[in-house]
Amino acid sequence: MSILYQQALTIVRPGIREDEYGNEKPDWATGVTRIPVDGVNVQPSGGSTEDTDDRQVTVTGWRLYTPRGMDLDLRETDRVEFAGMTLQVTGKVARWPAPGGGIHHIEADLREVD
Template structure:
């Protein structure tokens, strides 16, 4: 394993609940949690602040897996790492490997605090 891929994350996948109108909504209280080791996450895209209504800082991150590692990660999931809870933003990129399969994945994450 490369020295770059030493981080551990927890993928948090919500269950589904119906609201009072019958619409499906995420159930974060009953979320499934999957621990994954051997990944790399780096700050990506900088941070932005919004001070109009309240102090909010949004920080971007990018998650990478090593060659040959695919993750069951969806755009509706959250990722916990280093004491932060991050939202997956957009589709998870699964890069194809020559000869088939997945070479690695990349996912954009966002922390809002």
């Protein structure tokens, strides 16, 4: 395995509950699933921005990469715990196809809001 893919993280998936109208909503209080993952690479991406309109908030971007041939059950509604941070998946998870079929690797944008 490459030296680049020696990091570990945990995918955190919310439970599902119905609201008063029967719509499914994520439930971060109960039914949370935790999926440990080894052998990935997480790097800073896009720098940090600050929002000081209502309160001091720093938003830092990160990018998750898997090695060749590794697919993850990662969804845009999940969170990721990495290096003591809780990160939100931002947008769709990119699954790059391999020549001949299957998944070459995945990439996902993450962000930490502090």
